[in-house]
Amino acid sequence: MTTANTEETTVPIDVWAPAAESVRLASGDATAPMIRGESGWWHGSLPGDPAGVDYGFVVDGAGPFPDPRSRRQPNGVHELSRTFDPAAHAWQDSAWTGRQLAGATIYELHIGTFTPEGTLKAAAGRLDHLVDLGVDFVELLPVNGFNGTHNWGYDGVLWYAVHEGYGGPAAYQRFVDACHAAGIGVIQDVVHNHLGPSGNYLPNFGPYLSDAEGNTWGASVNLDGQDSDEVRRYIIDSALMWLRDYHVDGLRLDAVHALKDHSAVHLLEQLAGEVAVLSAHVGRPLTLIAESDLNDPQLITPREANGYGLDAQWSDDFHHAVHVALTGETVGYYADFEPLGALAKVLTRGFFHDGTLSTFRGRHHGRPIDVERMPAWRLVVASQNHDQIGNRAIGDRLSAQLDTGQLAIAAALTLLGPFTPMLFMGEEWGARTPWQFFTSHPEPELGLATAEGRIGEFARMGWDPAVVPDPQDPATFERSKLDWSELHRPESGRLLAFYRALAGLRRSLADLTDPRFARVAVAYDEPDGWLRLTRGGTEIVINLSSSGRSIPVAGQRVHLAFANNADATPHLGEGRILLPPHAVAVLG
Numbered sequence: 001m002t003t004a005n006t007e008e009t010t011v012p013i014d015v016w017a018p019a020a021e022s023v024r025l026a027s028g029d030a031t032a033p034m035i036r037g038e039s040g041w042w043h044g045s046l047p048g049d050p051a052g053v054d055y056g057f058v059v060d061g062a063g064p065f066p067d068p069r070s071r072r073q074p075n076g077v078h079e080l081s082r083t084f085d086p087a088a089h090a091w092q093d094s095a096w097t098g099r100q101l102a103g104a105t106i107y108e109l110h111i112g113t114f115t116p117e118g119t120l121k122a123a124a125g126r127l128d129h130l131v132d133l134g135v136d137f138v139e140l141l142p143v144n145g146f147n148g149t150h151n152w153g154y155d156g157v158l159w160y161a162v163h164e165g166y167g168g169p170a171a172y173q174r175f176v177d178a179c180h181a182a183g184i185g186v187i188q189d190v191v192h193n194h195l196g197p198s199g200n201y202l203p204n205f206g207p208y209l210s211d212a213e214g215n216t217w218g219a220s221v222n223l224d225g226q227d228s229d230e231v232r233r234y235i236i237d238s239a240l241m242w243l244r245d246y247h248v249d250g251l252r253l254d255a256v257h258a259l260k261d262h263s264a265v266h267l268l269e270q271l272a273g274e275v276a277v278l279s280a281h282v283g284r285p286l287t288l289i290a291e292s293d294l295n296d297p298q299l300i301t302p303r304e305a306n307g308y309g310l311d312a313q314w315s316d317d318f319h320h321a322v323h324v325a326l327t328g329e330t331v332g333y334y335a336d337f338e339p340l341g342a343l344a345k346v347l348t349r350g351f352f353h354d355g356t357l358s359t360f361r362g363r364h365h366g367r368p369i370d371v372e373r374m375p376a377w378r379l380v381v382a383s384q385n386h387d388q389i390g391n392r393a394i395g396d397r398l399s400a401q402l403d404t405g406q407l408a409i410a411a412a413l414t415l416l417g418p419f420t421p422m423l424f425m426g427e428e429w430g431a432r433t434p435w436q437f438f439t440s441h442p443e444p445e446l447g448l449a450t451a452e453g454r455i456g457e458f459a460r461m462g463w464d465p466a467v468v469p470d471p472q473d474p475a476t477f478e479r480s481k482l483d484w485s486e487l488h489r490p491e492s493g494r495l496l497a498f499y500r501a502l503a504g505l506r507r508s509l510a511d512l513t514d515p516r517f518a519r520v521a522v523a524y525d526e527p528d529g530w531l532r533l534t535r536g537g538t539e540i541v542i543n544l545s546s547s548g549r550s551i552p553v554a555g556q557r558v559h560l561a562f563a564n565n566a567d568a569t570p571h572l573g574e575g576r577i578l579l580p581p582h583a584v585a586v587l588g
Helices: 120-124 127-133 168-181 228-245 267-282 316-327 332-337 340-349 386-390 404-416 444-457 474-479 484-488 490-508
Strands: 010-016 023-027 030-033 041-047 054-059 062-065 106-109 137-140 185-190 209-215 218-221 250-253 287-290 312-314 356-358 363-365 379-381 420-424 520-525 530-535 538-543 549-552 558-563 576-579 583-587
Touching (some): 023 041, 127 490, 404 538, 484 490
Parallel strands (some): 312 379, 379 420
Antiparallel strands (some): 356 363, 530 538
């Protein structure tokens, strides 16, 4: 959809429907015929203010359906769209020059559960907390239009709209303005690999989906079949919209391994090229981060070197290695990461599965990173994130299994390791609230199917299906909201202070943002349960054991230390440090 400026008395409306015999523009009780143009596009107009006209499309007598490029859905994804003029917002961030990913820290949050109110306005009211924490970017889980009142966001069906329950598109613009005023960039999580199960009217307009290949969620998006040029345009224009009209600084691209594209130029490469053009125009960095299950460095290899040219990708191998080292959990996909050497390999080579046998997949997996050339910041890592918590049977955080000292170890490995660190909302104080899978499908049969499907997924992980909460139960959603009163607990305050100190140390010591793999070394003792990560002249020494350990070190000064027992302190002697149980120290 395109909109006119506010001086015009009509609003031009366009829609792509290549196979339609007729398309009528509906508004109020009236409909008017649209005119067929080139390449399957239909054109019409509506009288009125471009900021608030409700409309839809009647395609070959069926409908009216919402606009595939709808900017607002005030009454839900099944109802008429409403025009929205993004140029009406008076931006206050003219001094914002953006932020590069290298050296930065990301904070992942879900608008609906970050605050009790669950709105963009309420989230903006918590930005001081993130500034004090030392966060450089907030990464928002998907906010595009989905059916129901609450959802993770990955069931979206209108990729250009902002969920009305969060405040809608105008509130989103105000949120980004507030972030930039606080010195924080915004990364938006977007989903282009599938559409949600309710409210997807795209097939009524054109061949947006492909029956030739499917993925985990059903039919794939048509990226390389007949009429796929316009489908690709639909995706890329949506991505550019966030970066241009909402001043977003980057996009996290959901599950790119589910994008089925056999074109000579992959959609991701095309997207990277167009985002680079926009970045040059607006004069600030625009970052693309992939979630990928492939362990394939081609994604983050520059286009000049025949890669796709994305800036970074998530690395689940880091999460798995840290999780196993701290919890001892070795079921399902954790099995391969049981040796402490798995964590050592991840820290020095980036991927654990880089052509090795993945027993969970039953095949060899991944490709090595060229550590001589690839900067380590291109891998985004976390000890906790929405997937690794929310896709557990009961959505339990690490705080449900680990003591405070172990949580501090996870923090140190994430924030002081060689990669780009990402924190999940609440982990900085050891939040005790779970983060569970929740939905609000109005259709009872869809809610039941969703719940049953979740239980089936847990079988391979050995989790008890009897304890899986009903995602449709409103209490599941309410339980998943952060409890900010936890900050008053002594142990929460102590852990939060350590997170802040880690972020400060990361900014003050050049070793901790050095992206060269060659400057990373790891030593460890599996039986004794200790690991030493060396980054240039800085050492991060970790005691995973429940007993004190004497560990060889080169550093002469303790910058920072944390032990589960608040009264226990490390003792630095000649060439060794004595660490209490479940403790970490940073030396220089």
